[in-house]
Each structure stands twice: as C-alpha cells, then as structure tokens.
Amino acid sequence: MDTDRQFKDRIYEQFARIGKAVCSPKRLEILELLCQAPKNVEVLAQQANLSVANASQHLQVLRSAGMVEGHKDGLHVIYRIADSAVCTFIMEMRGLAERQLAEIDRITKTFLAGHIGLEPVNRGELLDRVRSGKAVVIDVRPGDEFAAGHIAGAVSMPLGELEARLSELPKGKPIVAYCRGPYCVLAIKAVERLRAMNYKAFRLEDGVSEWQARGFRVTREAEMRR
Amino acid sequence: MDTDRQFKDRIYEQFARIGKAVCSPKRLEILELLCQAPKNVEVLAQQANLSVANASQHLQVLRSAGMVEGHKDGLHVIYRIADSAVCTFIMEMRGLAERQLAEIDRITKTFLAGHIGLEPVNRGELLDRVRSGKAVVIDVRPGDEFAAGHIAGAVSMPLGELEARLSELPKGKPIVAYCRGPYCVLAIKAVERLRAMNYKAFRLEDGVSEWQARGFRVTREAEMRR
C-alpha cells in the first residue's frame, strides 16, 4: 500500500505523461495537423517533415498518452485526435506560450516582415460581409481538412488549386483566405499570389479551432455559393 | 531569412518550451504548490520531497519557460506563479490526463480504499449549509496558503493544529475539510482524525482553483465566524 508520498509521486508521474507527449516540437505539429483532419502516417510524415518511421514513433507516444487513436483502413492506419479536449488543450498551451514567451512574437513578426503587409481582419465585420455577399472567404487547406470542418460560409480552394480556379473568384469583392491557424503559411501564400494578380485579398489569422473558440460557426456542410 | 519550414520549426520549438516545463512530475508538483501560495525554495523542496539544489534547478527551468518568477526577500527568494493562466493551464492539463489516462483513476481508487469511506460532498448543498450556519468548512492547508486565497466562508485550521484547536469545532454540525485539490491528502487525514474523535467530518475534493473554476467564491478576507 502506497504511502502519501508514493501516492503523490505516482499521480504526478501520470500527469507528466501529458507533458511528455507535448514536449516535442514535432509531436505538437502532428497534433495540430490532426486537429484539422484525420490523416495517415505518410501524410503526417510529409506535412511535418519527418521520416515515416519517426512519425510512427511519435504517434505511438501520442497514442500511449491517450491523445490520438488509430484504426486500419486497408494498408493505411488513419490517426485521429482521441477527444476534442486534446485540441482545446493544445490551443490553450499555445495561448500560454504566446503570453509568456516573447520570442514567439519576435519570430512571427520577423517572418511576416518578409511577406507583404497583412492587415488584421475585423471578424465581426467579416461575418456581416460574408452574409450580405460582399466578401468571399476561401479555405486554402487541403480538401480533406475542409471536409472535416470549416468556417461556415467558406469555400474550399486548396492553395495548389488557386491558379486553376481563379475564374471562381470575384475581382471586385474582398477575398479572405484562412488556413490552419496563426502559424500556418498557406493563407499567407494565397494572399500574396492573389494580390499579385490584382485581387483584393486578405488573410484571416484564425483557423477553424480559433474561429470556433470565439463562438463563431464551424460546419461540415458544403454550402452552395451564390 | 527563414524558409516556411524553418519558421514552423522555430515556432513549434517555442511552444514545446511549455511542454518541456511540464513534462517533469516534480515540476508539476512545484507548480501546484505555487498555485496555492508563493513559497521559497526550502519550503518547496521540503513539500515536494526534493533537495534544495534540485528544487532550485527545477525552478530555473520553470522561470525560463515564463511560468514562475522569483524575487529576493532578504536571504530568501520567493517564487510565485507568473500569471494565473498558468494555474488554469495546469488544471486543464490535469483534467485532460484524468479523462485520457485510466491509470489515474486506478491509482486514486486504490489509495482511497486504504482510507475510510469518503462520500462526495454536494457543493450547492454545502454552500447553502455554510450560509445558514449548519455546516463548517475548514481549510487544512498551511496558513499562508489560506491567506493567499480560500473558499469564501472557510476557516483556517492547518492539519498540524487540528488537535490543539478542537474546541473551536462544533460536535453536532457537519465539518467539511478541504486542501489543495483532489490529489492532496491533507483533508483525507483531517477527516480521518476528526471521525476518530466522533466529529461528523467530510472531505471536499476541490481545492481553491477547482472551487473557483466552478464559479464559486474565493476570497482573501478572513471572515469572522459566528
């Protein structure tokens, strides 16, 4: 039977299992990718710049911590987030880091300075404009991530398809692009390319999680655009 | 200038700094202690069962991650939580662990089975009883933790002073003891001792943080008990 000290040590070892899961930059990146949509090992490896073996090892650590689960689909193992509380936790961990670590702001500002000026979008105003058809919101993540959940009213236009589908975008209206969140570069690239072609394009920093956390609507339905 | 990949790697390394801070069981214990009240290195070392040097090293890691800060008070360095968001984060991390790791429940149930039956306390009912003077809530943490913040209406009675102050406790009324939270044993011990002396004692699992998170009142004022 445990002494009081042994009990505390064992309990904190358990809590630390969550910490050990999220102390690796690569596992954090994997978790953020899985918060967008379920993915297999090869896709995760490619998107997080890992070998397949290394990605698999990181996924075993995450599974052992109860943060993800995997199921076989033919040759592929599809990994998904075990519970939406994991995504909430990751977002809060990121929020804490943003608040306590000045280096994050420095790194971000330095990186954005090398890209065209991207003014913040007023979210309430954006909602009004989308509703009244005066602006278009495009989701430039891969289609499977859009399908898994997207900002209500947004249209899927993965970055790789942008040039091929320009005819679907209005020249006169503002176009707002978003992707996986504040530290994803897909929307930055989309805005730069659109502006280079004289579209009125803006970047929304929020990803789906951030948007939802603010109380705005996220859906899985593909709404017809008129 | 960073490439996109370099930018992501640097950003996730920053987020991982929070993970690296909380991946150690001992640092988690230190953080939970500091969430109760600011403390010096010797007290933290003693309460977390660490050498002073080791406690100091862990505190440097936590400070480097922006989670705690220290200031000199004579010979002593008083460490405190840098921002209340840290305590919120720790509580949420614990919540995630409780939800995803079955081992926690197992360890806790096994430990509690070695102690007298402790029925859960209905919190709304407890509030009513305290207000109407039909129950007494005692805080059995050290006095400095009580002073830093306690459940409104509670009386400070540190465990080490329990026997000496029995005359202050009513025999006929229910007595509810609480301490640092669900995994602290101080209240368990207090209830056991009180029951052994025929007091009607119960344990409240919540600590101050949990109580406050439920929307109940926490205060620093010592209210006169009548």
Added chain:
DNA sequence: CAATTATTCAATTAGTTAATTGAGCAATCT
C-alpha cells in the same frame, strides 16, 4: 569583518529521448 544562511551554478553520472537504419509484419495486388 567573519560566520552563517539561503540559493544558485557547474561538473558528473546515470537514465531518457529523438532520429536513423534495417528488419519484420500485415494487407493488398498481380
């Protein structure tokens, strides 16, 4: 000023972790 107290730092040691590599396994395809 010397002694004491509290804390921090640096070196060391043992253990842990991340990435790589190659082998092994399961499922599918030919």
Added chain:
DNA sequence: AGATTGCTCAATTAACTAATTGAATAATTG
C-alpha cells in the same frame, strides 16, 4: 504464391535531462 505497399519495431547513436555533489555567490547576523 510472390511482390509490393504501408507501417511498426528494435537496435544504435548522439543529444538531452534529472539528481547529486561541492563550490560559489548574495544577504544577513553577530
């Protein structure tokens, strides 16, 4: 049945981490 694909496992290596130990530093006390 053999080849291929996707994934996992285990061994290895280099880097990192936690605890210990002893020295150094800062502040207080006598």
